[in-house]
Amino acid sequence: MAQYTINVNGKPHQVEASPETPLLWVIRDSLGYVGTKYGCGIGQCGACTVHIEGVAMRSCQMTVEGLGEKPVTTIEGLSANGDHPVQLAWLEHDVPQCGYCQAGQIMSAASLLSQIPNPTDEDINAGMAGNICRCGTYLRIHAAVKSAATKLS
């Protein structure tokens, strides 16, 4: 066990964990930010997506040691009032079914749009391929990413 200071949602947090602990479980168990989900633990489903230095990453694949002081944003920190354009587009298109994958989808979409503000269908396909939605809301996700893009640009 070791002490780490990690920077999550703009605040430093002291945590005690063994060095190989995935960021996912530190965020969920130690910090109580449970919006970031566990789906596979092996980087395949994207449910655990957070932003590290502003870029979408799988938090199950990043150890607390490897993270160092790089700033992390979780779904809870994406916007102050839940009004990030991607979040608003998600409401507009009534995207969720069960909802479990959606925090990860939104984090991937926000990162995609910060890199490619006007994505083509192919860009969206490529940018969102790492996020599984078991309920099959892909068409609504696709439409919501597009409408968020128009609002952002």
Added chain:
Amino acid sequence: MSTQPTRRNFLKVSAAAGGGFLLGFSFLTSCEQKAVATLAPELVMPEQWVQLNGFLKIGANGVITIVSPNPEIGQNVKTSMPMLIAEELDADWEQVIVEQGKLNTDIFTRQLAGGSQSIRHGWEPLRKTGATARAMLLAAAAQQLSVPVEELTTEKGMIHHAASGQQVGYGAVAELAATLPVPETVALKAPKDFKIIGQGKKNVDARKIATGQPLFGLDVQREGMLIASIVHPPAFGMQLKSVDDSAALAMPGIRKVVTINTAPEGAELQWSDTNAFPRLVAVVGETTWQVLQAKKALKLEWEQVSAPESTEAHRAAFEEQLTNGKTEVARRDGDPEAAFASAAKIIEATYSAPLLPHNTLEPMNFFAHVTADKAELLGPIQTPEFLEKTLVSVLGLQPEQIEIGMTRMGGGFGRRLYGHFGVEAALISKAAGAPIKLVYTREDDMTQGTYRPDYLVRYRAGLDAEGKLIAFHIRGTGTNGSPVFANRFPAGAVDNYLVENFGQPSNVSTGAWRAPQSNFIAGAEQAFLDEVAEAAGKDPIDFRLELFERASKNPVGEKNDYEPERYAGVLKLVREKSNWDADSGDARGVAAYYCHDSYVAQVLDLTLDSAGKPQVEAVYCAVDCGIVVNPEGAINQVEGGIVDGIGHALYGQLTITDGKPQQDNFNSYRLIRHPEAPKRIETYFVDNGIDPTGLGEPSLPPVVGALANALYMATGKRVYDQPFIGELPG
């Protein structure tokens, strides 16, 4: 017509600090239904609630809490069931918050998510609940305004007296209303007067979902709560023999290692207790990661208790049954043997599908806190009532000592009908003497069983010289039972008909998977009918319509489980909407199916890329599910079922070798991903005013057939064995 609420439910309650008392679990608090491009302001919580009945609480400021009784697995009942109450209450939907009800068999009936039946069964009782409350609010207003009740009208949470110009809000009369007698009978609105039903309402939890608020079982956090995780045998047919936990116990954060048995001798178990692995080891510790690491340090011995099975052995046994097996006949019309002997043409085809795990994206989990005289459980469960029954037996407690709360579920698809994980959580909490949250890893989840059974079905059809279908024969089998429904279409449309069902017992546990049996048999049947239509030289839609006409005008046999007119109706609608009779330029397939009381027909267009990989360009879908309560949610369900059906038919497959599942996570088990989804889905509902029926399942089964038929048009080769991707070139 008697009404649901009883006198004792009419309590007046006052708010504790922050209003938190209303909610057993504060993270299940209210939700906002506004979902527009800018956020609506949050509703202001009233200082005091008046509880009108088990479903309704009204605040002095007019905000209304509606309790949604049934488990929410993504089928959107948490939005659509409260809409039924709000409709007859004449509530202002913008002032409604929805709260998930706990298991309470005194107030609620059928708190179960399964078979696409929530709306069908809730349709009348929930509307009556709303109408009863409205009648009491009206009676109170009549007293308060000193006017005859007949002169009052309601609209959006307000009561109006036109003659005097007076008006009063529900919140202002709720307290008085709660003291008035409950009316014996109430009238319900005619569908033409609906103001909320039939309007697209956004998911009531959407904002919480989009901001990552705690909603799911895996999100439960409690003071002093420990994490637990189980280890089950590595293969079906094995059981736990011995445990050496010394290394695991020495690891940081680990508190206990316990062994449990969810099926102890003498326990009264339910159908929902289906579970291949009742004896388990569980590690209990402080954090999830610590517990997962300690599981690997357990030294466990297993013993073989029944013979190991394999996918190949299943298939061989099925083939043997269908070829040589003798069985009970499930349906017989006319003289099938003679008809086949006289047929000008006989078409025969055999279809198969593999085992499928449900793979809800949220793995199994449950919170439990069990003490000597009380058990408190909270988690994702489709069958809380059955879980309670099992807990009574296994824990030796009375129902009053058990409290079961339901979280929003990260997917169900049938998996959470089987509540062994709730029982496991309770037993672990009891053994560990602490509140615990049981967490399955993806691997624990995917290799645990309760799969969609693997199936094999053989069809034979006989055509006369004019291409008329004169004989039909189905033999079906599968793990733990046959997928064939004896009295579904085309039974009733063919003079000579024979259905024979087999089944193969197995130690691999299987269960209901979204649209049980239909999820396979619809695709097989619809692909076969396509082949028969081709042999008869007929357009596939014309061919089916002729059969429906026959079943409608002059049905064969007494028991035909469908209405041919409604079946034909969706097929005609999809023909029109997809412009079937023109050429779309893409390879197209059509299918129609009836299950869970609803009718669905689909046309699917696809193209193949240069590598031969299919891309679904469009799916046109016509649905007859009676009145559509919430079109927004209904379309989402239909789209989900289509994506799910295409994904599993193309890619889904779990195989078994030496009793051991060969896929255990999403690197070895392929789920459909974003780029593979259809580019476009168009959904059309038949508007017929019939009472609503299920929608969580019916769009899935036929799309498998439409896909198979479109693949044939694209490749010239028929596909018979799922997953289809294995049958495609490249």
